[in-house]
Amino acid sequence: MNFATVDYLAFMVVVFFVYWTLNRRWQNVFILAASYLFYANWDWRFLGLIAVSTLTNYVCGHLIHNSSSQRSRKLWMVLSLLISLGILGFFKYFNFFAVSFVGVANAVGFHVSYFTLNILLPVGISFYTFQAISYTVDIYRKELEPTSSLIDFAAFVAFFPQLVAGPIVRAKEFVFQLEEKRTFKGEDLSAGLSRFLFGFFKKSFVADTIAINLVDPVFASPGEFSSGTLWLALVGWTVQIYADFSGYSSMAIGSARILGFRIPENFNFPYLSTSIAQYWRRWHMTMSNFFRDYVYIGLGGNRGSFSRTMLNIAITTFVSGLWHGAGWTFVAWGWLHGLYIVINQTWRRWWKLRGKPKFMTTLVWLIPAWIITQLAICLSRILFRSQSFGDAWVFLKGMGASPGMGTIEVPTLVWVAFGCILIDHIAGWLSERRPEVGKGIPLWVRAFVFAGMVVFLYHARPASVDPFIYFQF
Amino acid sequence: MNENPRSEVDQGVSMWKQLFNLKRSSPLLFQTLVTLLVIEVAASVMLPLVIPETKYLDWYLSEQAETATERFVSGEHLLVPDRATGWRNRPSVAVENWVIDSLGSRSSGTYGSESRKRVRILFSGSSAVNGARMVTNQETMSAFAEDEDIEALNFGTMMYSLDQVFLSYEAHLRELGADVFVAGFNPEGLSGLRGQYVPLYSRGEENMPFLKPRFRLGSDGTPELIPVNPREQLDGVPHDPALLDFLRQNDPSFGVFSSYRRMGFTPIFGGLRSLFLRANGFLRSIRDDPGMERLLTALMARLEASAGNDGTETLFLALAHRNSFERSGLRDLLPDVHGKRTAEFCRLGFQVVDGRAALRETGLPGNALYVGDGIHYTPEANRAIGEAVRAVVRANLDLELTPRQQELVRLVKVQCGTGGS
Numbered sequence: 001m002n003f004a005t006v007d008y009l010a011f012m013v014v015v016f017f018v019y020w021t022l023n024r025r026w027q028n029v030f031i032l033a034a035s036y037l038f039y040a041n042w043d044w045r046f047l048g049l050i051a052v053s054t055l056t057n058y059v060c061g062h063l064i065h066n067s068s069s070q071r072s073r074k075l076w077m078v079l080s081l082l083i084s085l086g087i088l089g090f091f092k093y094f095n096f097f098a099v100s101f102v103g104v105a106n107a108v109g110f111h112v113s114y115f116t117l118n119i120l121l122p123v124g125i126s127f128y129t130f131q132a133i134s135y136t137v138d139i140y141r142k143e144l145e146p147t148s149s150l151i152d153f154a155a156f157v158a159f160f161p162q163l164v165a166g167p168i169v170r171a172k173e174f175v176f177q178l179e180e181k182r183t184f185k186g187e188d189l190s191a192g193l194s195r196f197l198f199g200f201f202k203k204s205f206v207a208d209t210i211a212i213n214l215v216d217p218v219f220a221s222p223g224e225f226s227s228g229t230l231w232l233a234l235v236g237w238t239v240q241i242y243a244d245f246s247g248y249s250s251m252a253i254g255s256a257r258i259l260g261f262r263i264p265e266n267f268n269f270p271y272l273s274t275s276i277a278q279y280w281r282r283w284h285m286t287m288s289n290f291f292r293d294y295v296y297i298g299l300g301g302n303r304g305s306f307s308r309t310m311l312n313i314a315i316t317t318f319v320s321g322l323w324h325g326a327g328w329t330f331v332a333w334g335w336l337h338g339l340y341i342v343i344n345q346t347w348r349r350w351w352k353l354r355g356k357p358k359f360m361t362t363l364v365w366l367i368p369a370w371i372i373t374q375l376a377i378c379l380s381r382i383l384f385r386s387q388s389f390g391d392a393w394v395f396l397k398g399m400g401a402s403p404g405m406g407t408i409e410v411p412t413l414v415w416v417a418f419g420c421i422l423i424d425h426i427a428g429w430l431s432e433r434r435p436e437v438g439k440g441i442p443l444w445v446r447a448f449v450f451a452g453m454v455v456f457l458y459h460a461r462p463a464s465v466d467p468f469i470y471f472q473f
Numbered sequence: 474m475n476e477n478p479r480s481e482v483d484q485g486v487s488m489w490k491q492l493f494n495l496k497r498s499s500p501l502l503f504q505t506l507v508t509l510l511v512i513e514v515a516a517s518v519m520l521p522l523v524i525p526e527t528k529y530l531d532w533y534l535s536e537q538a539e540t541a542t543e544r545f546v547s548g549e550h551l552l553v554p555d556r557a558t559g560w561r562n563r564p565s566v567a568v569e570n571w572v573i574d575s576l577g578s579r580s581s582g583t584y585g586s587e588s589r590k591r592v593r594i595l596f597s598g599s600s601a602v603n604g605a606r607m608v609t610n611q612e613t614m615s616a617f618a619e620d621e622d623i624e625a626l627n628f629g630t631m632m633y634s635l636d637q638v639f640l641s642y643e644a645h646l647r648e649l650g651a652d653v654f655v656a657g658f659n660p661e662g663l664s665g666l667r668g669q670y671v672p673l674y675s676r677g678e679e680n681m682p683f684l685k686p687r688f689r690l691g692s693d694g695t696p697e698l699i700p701v702n703p704r705e706q707l708d709g710v711p712h713d714p715a716l717l718d719f720l721r722q723n724d725p726s727f728g729v730f731s732s733y734r735r736m737g738f739t740p741i742f743g744g745l746r747s748l749f750l751r752a753n754g755f756l757r758s759i760r761d762d763p764g765m766e767r768l769l770t771a772l773m774a775r776l777e778a779s780a781g782n783d784g785t786e787t788l789f790l791a792l793a794h795r796n797s798f799e800r801s802g803l804r805d806l807l808p809d810v811h812g813k814r815t816a817e818f819c820r821l822g823f824q825v826v827d828g829r830a831a832l833r834e835t836g837l838p839g840n841a842l843y844v845g846d847g848i849h850y851t852p853e854a855n856r857a858i859g860e861a862v863r864a865v866v867r868a869n870l871d872l873e874l875t876p877r878q879q880e881l882v883r884l885v886k887v888q889c890g891t892g893g894s
Contacts, residue, residue: 020488183487184487185498186491186492186502189499190501193502194501443501447501447505447508450501451505452512455509455739458743
């Protein structure tokens with residue numbers, strides 16, 4: 001069930017009232033049951049898969065912890081990784097690798113027939129697999145002790161607010177919360193609801209309005225539109241994906257907070273970034289932290305030579321691109337960002353070697369840096385949106401000189417949606433530089449803003465609900 | 474950690490205490506709810522005093538509905554204004570599956586007044602009869618009703634209710650000299666008889682925000698017509714108050730618009746209003762409605778009499794939506810309005826062909842017989858209904874019947890004393 005629907009609101013109301021009448025142990029059981037019900041509503045056929053992943057990692061976690069030798073610890077960890085990644089690899093990547101293999105084989109002269117399978121992609125598999133991996137790896141690294149309760153661990157893996165599209169929650173950030181008593185606090189309810197409302201607003205109004213009225217029609221037939229329209233649609237897509245994904249994350253964080261849980265932030269006003277490195281510290285933070293901690297650092301991080309560091313970056317961004325989708329456009333997108341990071345690191349290193357790091361804090365540096373960074377991010381999104389390199393090239397070419405002359409009539413609400421994200425980021429900029437401004441806003445003003453948002457959403461929300469973009473990952 | 478049984482009670486009590494004392498436990502949430510309530514009351518009480526009714530109509534109608542109205546009035550729509558029935562099919566149109574001949578019918582061949590087979594059937598009813606764009610002309614129920622002796626013309630028209638079927642026969646179809654007139658309708662759906670302005674009784678039909686005539690029962694029990702002039706009356710929508718004045722006096726569904734003005738503008742009142750409308754609609758669908766049922770049977774009698782004067786036999790084809798066809802789960806506990814009403818029609822002497830029974834006879838599941846909306850039929854369903862109608866027509870006219878057709882007649886022709894399918 002989509003967060004931005006009446007069904008989910010009704011579900012949350014029931015969960016809320018039942019949950020807060022139970023004690024801790026039964027709360028966890030109830031959370032697990034509710035999470036499985038939530039998942040079954042998407043696709044009941046893959047409940048078994050999530051259960052298998054849960055059980056496997058739970059058992060492996062204990063085996064790792066109880067093993068006396070480092071060799072056997074490593075063995076159990078590798079086994080759990082193989083099983084988790086094997087499941088993910090099969091469901092998500094089998095056809096991709098099969099088709100790619102056949103393509104390469106045929107290109108070099110070996111005639112191989114296509115052998116794809118009709119495999120459905122289980123919803124949320126990328127997210128819950130990574131969460132389960134974080135558990136066994138953290139136990140292996142002795143950063144975490146295994147939980148004695150299978151129910152608690154299963155509730156962590158399947159926790160419905162973040163099950164299908166994150167944030168990716170690490171076991172060490174969450175399992176302890178399941179083990180502690182949770183007491184109902186009005187403050188949690190208030191904070192959770194307001195966070196949920198912000199997320200709902202971003203997704204249901206901002207993202208969907210821009211998608212329906214601008215991005216979808218232009219990306220469907222880019223050759224018909226003028227270059228200016230393509231540029232506008234690209235900016236629209238950039239705004240849409242932020243509003244969609246951060247909106248979902250906000251709803252997930254809000255839902256968890258209503259139930260007394262704290263899950264990590266996933267976005268920190270990414271379009272304020274003045275460098276690509278900063279962008280990845282602000283965008284989908286739980287995913288980039290995961291890849292940093294479990295792939296990049298595992299490969300050696302920046303502890304080796306500069307060239308080794310660059311190689312580690314290339315591998316990490318390859319994996320990151322592949323995680324987003326079983327397609328070469330996603331891999332290319334990942335590598336493009338890897339290239340951006342390498343350029344950025346090299347550039348910054350050159351400036352630091354010249355002994356002028358202070359210059360990098362001035363507006364003369366920051367404004368062009370911001371423009372270049374956002375332009376680079378925007379352009380990379382073409383690959384992210386396109387089904388093939390050909391489609392991406394058509395769009396990119398069209399942005400320079402389009403064969404089409406068509407324009408699109410952009411309704412006022414789309415500009416309002418753009419304005420909302422601008423306000424969102426201005427508020428973010430202010431919160432970083434002048435945090436006292438936010439604290440000084442009177443309660444009645446905040447209440448009026450929230451009430452106004454609810455009324456506005458009632459009228460301005462598009463009739464149809466677009467699926468969340470990151471659900472496909 | 475305190476895990477004793479009492480803590481479970483404490484937890485719940487703590488939550489309820491805090492919820493009832495929201496002002497202290499969560500001042501922001503409390504103030505937001507209060508502010509929202511103030512906005513709701515202000516919108517409900519004060520706004521209607523300052524904002525004209527026509528502006529509300531402008532907001533009530535979607536952009537698509539207003540555009541559709543303009544196109545309808547200017548003659549660009551696939552349906553054209555008609556003083557007798559409100560609207561009818563634009564003749565000589567071909568758009569994908571939607572192929573209408575010069576007579577305004579959706580037929581499998583070309584039929585005129587000169588060339589005809591032994592038996593001519595005319596079908597009329599809503600889009601469930603004409604098949605809409607989900608089927609080709611060859612896949613309509615009328616096409617499946619044809620054989621070497623029978624030709625069928627399909628005058629089914631989007632959103633027609635039985636009053637419009639009757640008016641359509643009187644104004645346009647009697648001149649075709651049919652042997653049999655098949656009036657398709659849904660015995661469970663009486664909202665079309667009740668209302669005149671489509672956006673008030675079926676707001677979701679944004680492509681058809683049209684105006685239709687309506688009958689009401691006079692003091693002597695005879696239907697009295699409330700006519701309309703759709704082109705003229707819709708021309709000024711939404712800015713001309715004349716339409717709203719007319720609807721206020723004549724359309725029982727006008728209350729929907731009145732409640733929209735008061736309550737449709739804000740989320741809480743709007744949500745409550747929406748719930749109320751749904752509940753009301755649901756109750757109407759399962760409860761008896763003696764007034765509307767009397768009107769319905771009075772119109773059926775007039776249609777039958779009028780057709781009879783022309784030497785035309787009338788068959789009433791009782792159609793059903795998917796939820797009535799399946800009647801599974803909770804729905805099975807509810808009254809079978811379709812069965813009850815078709816049995817009553819039979820008792821009153823009308824010839825009723827039970828379309829639902831014809832569908833059930835196939836043994837196919839609902840998703841094989843209905844398209845996604847649960848209202849319109851697939852070609853398989855149209856075949857079942859068309860063959861059933863053909864069998865009944867052949868039986869009534871003493872034409873030769875195959876054993877299967879004999880069996881079909883037994884199954885679909887509602888016999889008095891049975892409760893329908």
